[in-house]
Amino acid sequence: MAKLCESLIAKAIDFACDDLIVRGLESDGLIINRSDIDFAATVFDAQNPNIIKTLVLKTGKKGYEVNQLGNTPFTGVQSTLEVGTYRNTWTHAIPIVVLSNTPEVAHDIIDGLSNGTFVVILRNKFKGTNGDAEYQVYGYTQGLVASEGTNDKYSEDTDGGWIITLQETGARMSAMFLFDTDATTTAAAYESLKA
């Protein structure tokens, strides 16, 4: 008998009147070198594999804050369905603006972003009823790598800064979230990832 991997919806497509989605992202996020993650120690929610309950880094490693200015920080973040021959996957893209251009920035940030592999956690303005929708994790399964990078000296947007787009292709999940127990616990876990 042929093996089948079922892919079914498990819930009505409905909306909660008292918890309608709102657009946008908070201005701060977190970027982690993917090789710093202790994957063996990751704990997923028992009922929902899209939820990471515990994300721990290797000894001595930490994540780095990413702060964006403007009324629509992290503009351009999006997830796109990619139709495949046997299964469909998702491509996640995160443009990161670096409003500076110094030797330190080039060495410590741009060169790293250009060639590294990352996991990024962004904070949705839509938190969900119990806070489980706030922290969205990108790059966990395939890693985010640079797909585009520009430094336009006369850009009216960046005033000579950098825009690096990190992309994860072939992701199996539409979205992954960091959430443990409640909003307070999750916020503490998120803060503990920071440098």
Add this chain to the structure above:
Amino acid sequence: MEELRGRMSAPFSIEDKQLIARLYPEITGRTFHKTACRRCYQDAVIEMAVKLRKDQKMKEKCNYHMRAGFIIRCGDFDDGEIYTNANLTDDVARRYLERFPNKRDMFDVIPEETAETPAEADNEPSEASVQPSGEKAAKAPAKRKKRK
């Protein structure tokens, strides 16, 4: 701190910036990111002043350090109190590891156990409430052993 606040109207000197960078982790328990941004140093001074006014003391030094991403929150440990590196104390860490020795891997710094450390000096099982460890830590400064 008041002296630093008094100088906030003008750019901080290099000495002031070095002082702020040194005091910030001691007071807040978090890393200070050195930048060329004047406002960042001002914000740091304000944050430290607010924290000192609120807590009325410096952050208690802890010889344990948990790996990034790991926090202590367990329903049957200290009534589910949340502990991060920002509020972890030697006493809490020691009691937690005594209770959950399999969690040692979640720590990247565990002090070496000596005859004078609180772990051996305190022979009676600790109660659920957190006991101040400042005095005992002052008697026997523990060596911090970094885990590989």
